[in-house]
Amino acid sequence: MGLRFFVAGTDTGVGKTHVTAALLEASARGGYRCAGLKPVAAGAESTAEGLRNEDALLLQRHASYPLAYEQINPVLLEEAIAPHIAAERAGKRLSAERLVGYCRGVMMQPLDLLLVEGAGGWRVPLNSVETLAELPKRLQLPCILVVGMRLGCINHALLSVEAIRADGVPLAGWIANRVDPGMDCYQENRDTLTRMLGAPPLAELPFSPQGDIVATAQHLEPMVSRLLAKK
Template sequence: MAKQRFFVAGTDTDVGKTRVSAALLALAKQQGLRSLGLKPVAAGCHIEEGELRNEDALTLMEHSSVSISYAEVNPIAFEPPIAPHIAAAQQERQLSADRIVAFSRGAMMNPADFVIVEGAGGWRVPLNHRETLAEVPKQLSLPVILVVGMKLGCLSHALLTVEAIQRDGLALAGWVANSIDPDMSCPDENLATLQRMIPAPCLGVVPWLEALTIEQVAEHLSLAPLINDH
């Protein structure tokens, strides 16, 4: 089969991009596909044996069936959990889309059937004064999977992000409704609105549970629209 490659974006930070990405990788692995998850830029890392490690990147590695080095999965890592371009400026480092794309292309040369490249924050997270992270999927020509954090305000966030993705000339391969607020008002009505207004298949609705494992998330998702249509 042809390689299936996708960029996972979120409507905001902390909307569940990693657990959805890991669950999609786990699903692909269950279906006999060689799955590989990448997190090219990560802010919010801890030091492990003298090296920076990011929990999101480690989670993707855990649920990928293709094993590659940490440096290939997460080549650009910052310790403070702040916007990547601010973390880079604090270290007098320069972020650029070209460099991130080069790292990603190198990692995607590994043999894999299903590849997820997870973004950082929302769609327009700055890399520098000229570029945003959206340049990366644009240069890689990756279809986008959007994770919508279901909470008050998600309708505008989701529709603006969809609009930006389309304006950037990329295909929206699908989206996931991820319940992140157990007290959200009218969740069913909000979901129905998104299903009517987002011009892409909904890959699943992940319920809110205090301790939801990646395997449990995977039970609420479907790869069929991604594999059958691309």
């Protein structure tokens, strides 16, 4: 059985999809069978194939194992707003049970690596009582946390890790993603996170102004090799 991880971010806009796609690219380049899921996505564009989410398409493009779009992104909401609000406005109801069922179907595929990407931060609501954190909890997926390195990242990261652990989800480690090239005291902030998070730093990524997935994948290849060598 291959490795399965849930990829979470400390907030929206921290490069979670970019990192997930780059992990897939690095895995594919290493000859591994890999795929990524975006179980629920808010924000769609009209294409010849119907409505599609840009992030989900990115995961599909960089995976080595072919999956239909509907397997990658089973729940697509047209408005680019909080998923539970987008669902309410579309007359739909999100539920953890349905999302878990979709993911379990793909988890049966012969994959070396499966990445399930969250939406926004850890406590994104699905409905009035459930959050997206139910997904890694019920699927028993360890979490990789993407920390957007910018002002406020220490607080966001510490609170996220506190919530992840409170939910009983194993934290596999964290990735420092430099989203602000002009961040003051970058190294001091990174050192503080390394000291306080109590989880291994898996990789450190430089600022990527053009969103170059292939270049980021090169930085992640050592991490991917370490992870998949243990499976």
